[in-house]
Amino acid sequence: MASTSAYRVxxxxxxxxxxxxxxxxxxxxxxADTALDLDLPDGVTMSSTTWSVCFGSxxxxxxxxxxxxxxPEFGFISVEVLLGGATRVTR
Numbered sequence: 761m762a763s764t765s766a767y768r769v770x771x772x773x774x775x776x777x778x779x780x781x782x783x784x785x786x787x788x789x790x791x792a793d794t795a796l797d798l799d800l801p802d803g804v805t806m807s808s809t810t811w812s813v814c815f816g817s818x819x820x821x822x823x824x825x826x827x828x829x830x831x832p833e834f835g836f837i838s839v840e841v842l843l844g845g846a847t848r849v850t851r
Contacts (some may be wrong), residue, residue: 768798770812772797774805786847804831812840821845 765781768790779796782789794842795805800806812823825841840848 764817766814766816767793767796768812768814769796771806771809774809775800785816800829803833804829807836813850815845819845 765783766785766787768780768785769777770780775809777800778795778806780790781793784812794835807830810829811824811825813825816822821841821843827839827841829837830835836849836851840850842848
């Protein structure tokens with residue numbers, strides 16, 4: 761965010777996250793920022809891989825997005841990204 765860029769976070773398969781940057785959330789050209797890529801812990805997968813959320817240069821998300829994570833031993837948990845950029849975890 762210090763670069764005043766927008767960052768889009770999206771699934772990289774069922775068990776990872778990728779980050780891309782651009783000048784704004786409405787940009788048509790994005791650049792991968794592999795330093796922010798994340799592999800989920802062993803056994804954790806996302807039930808849907810069709811979502812994405814963009815954080816503008818001030819860190820505000822462009823939409824509410826709910827990501828459901830599944831673990832074979834611990835079950836499901838949902839992480840909701842709120843419009844303001846905050847997150848909420850629910851079962």
